[in-house]
Amino acid sequence: MHIATEIPAPAPRPKRRKAPWLIALAAAAALGGLTYAFTGGEDTVEGFQERPMACSEAMYAMGWVLPDPASDQRCTELSGGLAGHTQSGTFRMARADARPWLASLDGERYPPDGAGSGSVVERKEGLALEILRPTGSLQASRVKVDVRWEGEDTAVVTFETFD
Known part of the structure; x- marks a missing residue:
């Protein structure tokens, strides 16, 4: 069963x-x-477009010449929106050539960060310079250039333009 x-x-x-x-x-x-x-x-943020550019091209647009030799060049251009057209970048150069190169840049000198001098400002970590209305074709109202010492022989240069 x-x-x-x-x-x-x-x-x-x-x-x-x-x-x-x-x-x-x-x-x-x-x-x-x-x-x-x-x-x-492409990188776009609210109507802005960012593109890489040659640092020599950025310097030329400001009426300046890129120091020779300059290495590790990274420069960009930002255009569109309310910012208009700005550039920024960084590169390395010989530390000994940094002060003469900054002194050679054309444009009306502006005391950086409220410093009392209208020329190249020396700081413990490097140099600084601000230029109003550079002479080149870029319609920037101001350019800020900072140089930071990187060892005994090398300087890192950073610049930014403002419309």
């Missing part, structure tokens, strides 16, 4: 909800892809 025993069916599994963060992550990825597709991959 065979007795049939009934095996109970397993309890239904509760439906798992997808984590809200997973949905948000997927939406952000999709939006990022669409933004990239419509802007061509």
Whole structure:
């Protein structure tokens, strides 16, 4: 005689909800892809476009000459929006040539950071200079140049233009 025993069916599994963060992550990825597709991959923020440029080109636009030799050059141009057209960059040069190069830059001298002198300002960590209305074709109202000593022989130059 065979007795049939009934095996109970397993309890239904509760439906798992997808984590809200997973949905948000997927939406952000999709939006990022669409933004990239419509802007061509360029960096854009509220109408601004940033593009890399040669530091020699940036110096030329201000009526200046890039020191020779200059290494590790990284310069960019930001255009559009209310900012108009600005440039910034950094490069390395010989420390011994930094002061003469700064002194050679054309434009009306402005005391950097409220310093009392209208020329190159020497600080413990390097040099600073601000120039109003550089002579080149770039319509900048002011250029700030900072030089930071990097060892006995090298200086790192950073510049930024303001419309």
